[in-house]
Amino acid sequence: MPLVAAGELVSRAAAARTAVAAFNVITLEHVEAVVAGAEAANAPVILQVSENAVKFRHGRLLPLARAAVATAEQAAVPVALHLDHVQSGELLRQAADAGFGSVMYDAAHLPYAENLAATRAAADWAHAQGLWIEAELGEVGGKAGQPALDAHAAGARTDPAEARSFVADAGVDALAVAVGSTHAMTTRTAALDHDLLKRLTAALDVPLVLHGSSGVPDAELRAAVTGGIAKVNVGTALNIAMTDAIRRFLTEHPEAVDSRKYLLVAREAMAEAVTRIIGVLDAR
Ligand code: G3H
Ligand code: ZN
Numbered sequence: 001m002p003l004v005a006a007g008e009l010v011s012r013a014a015a016a017r018t019a020v021a022a023f024n025v026i027t028l029e030h031v032e033a034v035v036a037g038a039e040a041a042n043a044p045v046i047l048q049v050s051e052n053a054v055k056f057r058h059g060r061l062l063p064l065a066r067a068a069v070a071t072a073e074q075a076a077v078p079v080a081l082h083l084d085h086v087q088s089g090e091l092l093r094q095a096a097d098a099g100f101g102s103v104m105y106d107a108a109h110l111p112y113a114e115n116l117a118a119t120r121a122a123a124d125w126a127h128a129q130g131l132w133i134e135a136e137l138g139e140v141g142g143k144a145g146q147p148a149l150d151a152h153a154a155g156a157r158t159d160p161a162e163a164r165s166f167v168a169d170a171g172v173d174a175l176a177v178a179v180g181s182t183h184a185m186t187t188r189t190a191a192l193d194h195d196l197l198k199r200l201t202a203a204l205d206v207p208l209v210l211h212g213s214s215g216v217p218d219a220e221l222r223a224a225v226t227g228g229i230a231k232v233n234v235g236t237a238l239n240i241a242m243t244d245a246i247r248r249f250l251t252e253h254p255e256a257v258d259s260r261k262y263l264l265v266a267r268e269a270m271a272e273a274v275t276r277i278i279g280v281l282d283a284r
Helices: 007-016 028-041 051-056 064-072 112-128 158-171 194-203 218-226 238-251 257-282
Strands: 020-024 045-050 080-084 103-104 134-136 174-177 208-210 231-235
Touching: 007 020, 007 080, 007 134, 007 231, 020 028, 020 080, 028 045, 028 064, 028 238, 028 257, 045 051, 045 064, 045 174, 051 080, 051 208, 064 080, 064 231, 103 174, 112 134, 112 158, 134 257, 158 174, 158 194, 174 231, 194 208, 194 218, 218 231, 218 257, 231 257
Parallel strands: 020 045, 020 231, 045 080, 080 103, 103 134, 134 174, 174 208, 208 231
Antiparallel strands: none
């Protein structure tokens, strides 16, 4: 199946009052697992590559992007490729040529006026390339390399009135909102502010995105989708599945040396996690 644009999947999900899952990929095994997991769920999916994943790959976007495009093109379900948490202008400008149909530009760590100016410039550039663009207002904490943020501190939440002006002035197509989730949680204990989410949904006419979804329990995720979240970003849950599977395999097979043996169980564990999470979100 040809690659689809994330914007198309998110709009379709928003219209159906459901959400599309977007999984962060780091290795080829992540890519294959996300596609296999979505195929098992018979659901569309977004593969996303973060700026941090690109840094891990020595700053090179193309090797993983090309693997993702090739895997997506052979998928039995619609797959979109999205560049996630981009802060670097240089990386942003590689998006379209590398096969990405959308980007998330992240200037949420900056004061409001600077976030707005940087995001406006990124949105103008993205739209000129035909890319769909997501931005963030109010900061979702727990990002690698950034100081710890209390997800429940007042300033860390997205203010509905401010979000309305931000979206109108920046001209973005979707907004990542801070409603109580935190990146990189290894326990599923986040409690979301559903009242705030309701007010954000009422104030905004673009789809809302939940980041840091690995730490959000199933019931909270479902309530978030009912409350207006149309794109659910998941990263850490796949790394937990991968690492647990490899750790278990190597503990049981201390003599193993063939990396395919443990990458196979890791890929299967990630695919199962993908199918499970899509099932939680699926309101079709
Ligand atoms: O943009 C990526 C996501 O927000 C991933 O967050 O690793 O906590 O699931 P997570
Ligand atoms: Zn995120």
